[in-house]
Amino acid sequence: xxxxxxxxxxxxxxxxxxxxxxxxxxxxxxxxxxxxxxxxxxxxxxxxxxxxxxxxxxxxxxxxxxxxxxxxxxxxxxxxxxxxxxxxxxxxxxxxxxxxxxxxxxxxxxxxxxxxxxxxxxxxxxxxxxxxxxxxxxxxxxxxxxxxxxxxxxxxxxxxxxxxxxxxx
Numbered sequence: 685x686x687x688x689x690x691x692x693x694x695x696x697x698x699x700x701x702x703x704x705x706x707x708x709x710x711x712x713x714x715x716x717x718x719x720x721x722x723x724x725x726x727x728x729x730x731x732x733x734x735x736x737x738x739x740x741x742x743x744x745x746x747x748x749x750x751x752x753x754x755x756x757x758x759x760x761x762x763x764x765x766x767x768x769x770x771x772x773x774x775x776x777x778x779x780x781x782x783x784x785x786x787x788x789x790x791x792x793x794x795x796x797x798x799x800x801x802x803x804x805x806x807x808x809x810x811x812x813x814x815x816x817x818x819x820x821x822x823x824x825x826x827x828x829x830x831x832x833x834x835x836x837x838x839x840x841x842x843x844x845x846x847x848x849x850x851x852x853x
Contacts, residue, residue, distance in 0.1 A: 708755050711738060711748065715776055723775035724752075734773040752776035753783070765789040771796050810834060810842075818842050 705713070714736075715724040726736030726748045736748030753766045756778035760766060767789050770780040784792070810818075810832060818828050818839055825839040832839075 707740060707751065711751055711755065711776065714738070721770060721772065722777060723770055723772050723780060724777040726774045726776050730774055736774050736776060748776050749781055752778055753781045767792055815842050
């Protein structure tokens with residue numbers, strides 16, 4: 685589980701109508717500006733990955749950084765990922781958030797060291813030298829896949845600099 689918000693735990697229960705504040709107001713009330721980084725730290729519920737979550741109904745919650753992005757900048761395209769330029773998962777500062785694809789998000793994670801580059805993962809069949817050789821080769825994806833015992837999709841991804849970020853070498 686995650687950390688619960690102290691103000692929510694201290695709220696008394698009973699049979700009375702509770703006034704619900706607008707989502708924008710509730711989101712900002714749970715943000716703590718951190719002066720050194722400029723991050724707005726979400727101070728309520730954090731999930732197991734450190735991302736803030738905010739209730740949007742009695743039975744549904746959403747990731748706080750996505751809600752912040754939508755409230756400040758507008759809708760997120762279907763399948764869009766809201767990425768943290770600051771690499772702080774509990775930050776909800778809209779200036780630190782940008783939308784991208786899953787591939788953009790994974791490349792950002794590799795670039796910033798939040799996940800291991802492929803060559804440092806034990807199940808990887810190739811290394812940086814092989815990735816460079818694949819990019820320099822004039823052979824077909826099929827031939828290279830057979831040569832290195834990898835999939836054609838991996839060869840294609842390496843050549844397009846999507847699955848193996850050669851720039852972060």
